[in-house]
Amino acid sequence: MSESMTDFARATQEILLAGQRMDARGWVPATAGNISRRLPDGRIAITRSGCHKGFLKAEDVITVNGGGIAHRPGDKPSAETLLHCQIYQQDPTAGAVLHGHSVASTVLSMIEKSPALHLADYEVQKVFEGQTTHEASVPVPLFENDQDIARLAQKVTPFFGTMPAGYIIRGHGVYVWGKDMPTALARLEGLEFLLACLLERRKLGQ
Numbered sequence: 001m002s003e004s005m006t007d008f009a010r011a012t013q014e015i016l017l018a019g020q021r022m023d024a025r026g027w028v029p030a031t032a033g034n035i036s037r038r039l040p041d042g043r044i045a046i047t048r049s050g051c052h053k054g055f056l057k058a059e060d061v062i063t064v065n066g067g068g069i070a071h072r073p074g075d076k077p078s079a080e081t082l083l084h085c086q087i088y089q090q091d092p093t094a095g096a097v098l099h100g101h102s103v104a105s106t107v108l109s110m111i112e113k114s115p116a117l118h119l120a121d122y123e124v125q126k127v128f129e130g131q132t133t134h135e136a137s138v139p140v141p142l143f144e145n146d147q148d149i150a151r152l153a154q155k156v157t158p159f160f161g162t163m164p165a166g167y168i169i170r171g172h173g174v175y176v177w178g179k180d181m182p183t184a185l186a187r188l189e190g191l192e193f194l195l196a197c198l199l200e201r202r203k204l205g206q
């Protein structure tokens with residue numbers, strides 16, 4: 001097996017396990033969500049469009065170039081591939097990207113009319129990039145949903161460097177990334193925990 005095949009096989013296993021974990025938490029209902037991993041040679045391993053992320057098979061992971069074009073003709077990558085490519089392009093440290101559609105991210109982003117949610121006073125916010133204290137306020141930008149993913153990506157571009165917890169697409173879901181899959185998963189779990197806390201507090205009228 002060549003070195004690049006080994007990297008792809010390892011990334012594929014990480015993507016399959018991440019899909020199972022996200023499914024177990026209820027964050028990728030039906031065929032929602034997508035998952036990717038940057039390979040050392042610059043290719044991006046990403047889920048095929050339309051697969052259930054809890055039941056991914058190795059053949060459901062394919063590779064695209066930095067512009068989101070599949071290396072193998074006929075392969076159909078995630079409909080949101082350009083958002084993954086954008087993160088890898090804008091953040092050279094990013095090695096894994098996770099996108100989910102949790103109840104909390106969907107409901108909160110539809111209730112909240114301002115352009116961001118703010119996470120403050122929670123110990124868990126230290127899971128995010130550069131965060132060392134609960135005393136900080138971590139903004140999570142909210143972008144309007146758009147079926148034109150290239151146009152949506154343009155709206156996100158100016159925010160890179162200011163999104164330690166990722167971002168949310170209104171009525172749609174979260175995007176989170178990290179240097180590797182464990183880091184991205186930890187950030188997703190941290191963000192989803194905090195969104196669930198915010199939702200509980202809203203229900204309590206706080």
Ligand SMILES: CSCCC(=O)C(=O)COP(=O)(O)O
Pocket residue numbers: 030031032033034047048049050051077078079080099
């Ligand atoms: C049924 S969810 C609608 C599409 C979506 O938002 C998503 O995350 C999954 O799309 P993909 O093409 O990656 O399967």
Ligand SMILES: [Zn+2]
Pocket residue numbers: 032033034080099101172173
């Ligand atoms: Zn989606």
